[in-house]
Amino acid sequence: MTGSADAPIAPLRRAWRRARPSLLLVLPILLALAALGFGAAAWRAERTNRTIAALDAGEDAAVAPDAPVPLLVARVRFLAARDRLEETEPLVAALDRAAAPEAAARARYLVANARVRDAFARIARSDLDKAGPQVTLARQDYRRALRDRPDFWDAKFNLDVASRLIRDFPEFDRTSGDEMRAEPKQIWTDIPGQPRGGP
Amino acid sequence: MRRPAIPLLVALLLALPAGTAAAQVRGVEVRVPRAFGYFLGDLVEAQADIAVDPGFTLQRASLPQPGPVTYWLDLRGVAVEAAPGRVRLRLTYQTFYAALDARQLTVPGFSVTLASETPGGITSAKAEIPGWSLGVSPLREVQPPARDDPTEYLRPDGRGGRLDPVPWLRAALACLALAALALAGLAYDRAWFGRSRRRPFARAARALRRLGRAGASGGEGGYREALRLVHRGLDETDGRRVLADDLPAFLDRHPAFRGEGAALARFFAASRRAFFGRDAAGASAAWPRPEVEASLRRLAAAERAA
Numbered sequence: 001m002t003g004s005a006d007a008p009i010a011p012l013r014r015a016w017r018r019a020r021p022s023l024l025l026v027l028p029i030l031l032a033l034a035a036l037g038f039g040a041a042a043w044r045a046e047r048t049n050r051t052i053a054a055l056d057a058g059e060d061a062a063v064a065p066d067a068p069v070p071l072l073v074a075r076v077r078f079l080a081a082r083d084r085l086e087e088t089e090p091l092v093a094a095l096d097r098a099a100a101p102e103a104a105a106r107a108r109y110l111v112a113n114a115r116v117r118d119a120f121a122r123i124a125r126s127d128l129d130k131a132g133p134q135v136t137l138a139r140q141d142y143r144r145a146l147r148d149r150p151d152f153w154d155a156k157f158n159l160d161v162a163s164r165l166i167r168d169f170p171e172f173d174r175t176s177g178d179e180m181r182a183e184p185k186q187i188w189t190d191i192p193g194q195p196r197g198g199p
Numbered sequence: 200m201r202r203p204a205i206p207l208l209v210a211l212l213l214a215l216p217a218g219t220a221a222a223q224v225r226g227v228e229v230r231v232p233r234a235f236g237y238f239l240g241d242l243v244e245a246q247a248d249i250a251v252d253p254g255f256t257l258q259r260a261s262l263p264q265p266g267p268v269t270y271w272l273d274l275r276g277v278a279v280e281a282a283p284g285r286v287r288l289r290l291t292y293q294t295f296y297a298a299l300d301a302r303q304l305t306v307p308g309f310s311v312t313l314a315s316e317t318p319g320g321i322t323s324a325k326a327e328i329p330g331w332s333l334g335v336s337p338l339r340e341v342q343p344p345a346r347d348d349p350t351e352y353l354r355p356d357g358r359g360g361r362l363d364p365v366p367w368l369r370a371a372l373a374c375l376a377l378a379a380l381a382l383a384g385l386a387y388d389r390a391w392f393g394r395s396r397r398r399p400f401a402r403a404a405r406a407l408r409r410l411g412r413a414g415a416s417g418g419e420g421g422y423r424e425a426l427r428l429v430h431r432g433l434d435e436t437d438g439r440r441v442l443a444d445d446l447p448a449f450l451d452r453h454p455a456f457r458g459e460g461a462a463l464a465r466f467f468a469a470s471r472r473a474f475f476g477r478d479a480a481g482a483s484a485a486w487p488r489p490e491v492e493a494s495l496r497r498l499a500a501a502e503r504a505a
Contacts, residue, residue, distance in 0.1 A: 017455075021503040024385045031378035038371035045364035052361055070360040077359055103360070110356055120349040143295055146240035147273070150293060154354040156240040160338045161352050163239075163297030168270050 065094035069103040076107040080114035101148035108148075109155045112141035116162050123165075135165045223324040224313065225250040235301075235334030242275065243292040243333060245306075249326045250285055254315040257286050258323070261312035268307060271296040286313070288328070298335045305330050388503065399435035400498040403428040407495055419479035425491050426470050426482075432498065433463075443467035455501050462494040 045068075051061050052074040063075040072095055076088045088111050095104040115138035122131035142159035146152055228248045237243060249257075257279055265274050271294060278289040288311075296304060308330035314323040346352060386392060390401055406428050410421065433441040433449070436456075441449050446467060450457050469486035473479045 018504050021388070021500065024381070024388050028378050028381035028385055031374050031381055035371045035374035035378055038367050038374055042364040042367035042371055045362040045367060049361050049364070052359065056359065068362060070362055074359050077356065080356075106357075106359075113353055113356055116353060117350045124349070146295070147275075147293065150240055150242045152240070154357060156238060156338060157354045159239060159295070160297050164299075167297070 063091070065090055065097075067094075069095065069098055069100045072098075073103050073107050073110075077110050080110045083114065083118065085111060085114060105145035105149035105152055105155065108141040108145040109152065109158070112138040112145070112155075112162070113158060115141070116158065116165075119162075119165065132166060135162050138162050139166070223252045223255055223315070223322065224326045225252070227326055227328055229329065229331050231331070231333075234332065235336070237294050237333060237335050238338050239295050239297050239335070241294055243294055243306075245290045245292065245331070247288040247290065247328050248285060249288070249311070249313070249328075251313055251324075251326075252315070253284055254317070255286075255313040255324065256281060256315070258312040258314050261310070262288075263309050268292070271304070272306060294333065294335060296335045298337045299341055301334060301336045303332045303334050306333050398499065398502050399432040400495060400502045403432035404492070404495040404499045407492055411492075419473075419483075422479050422483045422488060422491075423473055425488060426466070426473055429466055429491065429495060429498075430470065432495070436502070443471065455504060456498065459494065459498055459501060462490075462497070466491075466494065 048068050048071050051063075052071055054061055055071075055074045055078045058078075060078065061075075063071055065072075067075075072091050076091050079085070079088045079091075088107070092104060092107050092111065095107055115134045119131040119134040119138065122128070122134070139159060139162045142155050142162060145155045146159065149155070227250075230246045230248070232244060259279070262277050262279070263274055265276055268274050273293045273295070275291040275293050276289075277291075280287040280289065292306065294304075308328045310325050310327045312323055312325055314321050343352060390398055390405075407425055410424060410428075430441075436453060437445075437449055446460070446463055450460055450463075456463070465486050469482040472485065473482035476482075
């Protein structure tokens with residue numbers, strides 16, 4: 001090693017020597033703070049999981065719109081299972097804002113399932129007037145869920161089930177008149193169908 | 200990436216009104232990876248190749264907007280790849296047709312505008328992307344087996360996700376281990392547990408603190424002992440005896456201590472008064488003991504940085 005080879009390294013080496021004691025002091029403090037932060041995150045995750053378990057077990061718990069995504073989904077599941085569908089809307093909107101398309105699709109699927117179940121119950125009671133809108137809303141939710149997650153097979157299946165309750169009618173059918181053709185093979189025909197015959 | 204294998208429709212636009220326009224757009228071809236077997240909710244990729252005369256570019260505003268195309272079909276996205284003599288549109292549709300049987304549906308076509316800017320003006324031409332047919336398939340049987348409870352026709356809600364605390368915990372433990380390692384490194388560097396790593400001033404500073412704790416700091420004897428510790432630190436650092444006259448040469452040899460040159464000069468003056476002038480009281484008035492300790496601490500710090 002000659003002096004000329006050392007020359008460009010010398011200032012670096014000097015800077016390193018000057019910085020080393022403070023670096024050695026700062027490093028353990030920073031690492032300890034990072035460990036504390038990660039530990040707090042782990043603790044929060046554990047607490048969130050406990051709340052999710054409580055919701056799944058049927059105990060209600062308030063959930064803020066900025067809560068973690070799985071907690072929002074769990075709360076939507078809880079509300080949907082109890083027919084409190086209006087309360088799910090802000091939570092689904094929060095999932096959209098959180099840019100969590102998978103979770104938003106799951107939440108819409110849960111809400112839509114609740115609507116279809118409600119529609120089935122109404123159809124069983126012959127309350128067709130209110131069953132129709134529920135099916136239509138459910139189909140919109142399934143469709144929106146599939147838009148967020150095209151490979152969501154359960155949503156495809158249930159959209160198919162809901163679509164057979166009320167079928168889409170192409171534009172030419174809708175413009176040709178108010179009366180709608182009902183396919184005789186379908187058990188539940190098109191609910192908004194009008195009776196034939198003029199006034 | 201699947202190569203679109205089936206050239207589904209080749210439409211040569213001979214029906215365009217003027218011969219010039221036909222020359223500008225030489226042909227349109229729509230390809231799809233497969234034209235059948237789509238369930239509701241499936242994404243449908245289509246690729247439209249427009250062969251154009253050189254110089255023609257696509258007018259982006261004429262592209263169809265993503266959104267519903269018909270009641271059963273959404274356009275999800277349009278990407279444009281331009282190459283000389285060719286414009287390729289990559290169209291992504293999503294079908295929502297709840298089919299009862301396998302059937303062919305027609306995806307409507309659309310037209311886009313191409314333009315060529317020449318010094319004489321802008322020539323524009325229309326390219327008609329023809330409609331093409333898409334085979335959709337049912338997801339379920341037409342008449343599923345009868346169930347007592349109609350909700351059994353539905354797929355279940357499924358299990359919800361949980362958060363996974365393990366990665367956080369692992370990261371926390373790793374950081375904790377690294378912090379302990381860094382702390383050990385710091386302890387070694389500062390020689391907290393005895394070993395002095397050839398750091399005479401650090402050792403001297405520690406000895407002085409011990410002296411203070413032992414209560415032997417008061418009086419002239421204590422002050423002389425403190426000065427002796429500084430002397431010993433200087434001697435050990437240099438590997439030889441350092442006297443007042445050697446100070447400039449010492450600072451040349453150990454530039455790290457140059458910042459403490461003034462303090463060292465005062466130290467030598469105090470040392471001369473205390474040891475040769477037999478005036479320890481005067482010396483400690485000129486360079487009081489707290490300053491001895493502070494200087495020694497600074498010397499130890501400079502030594503760590505050396």
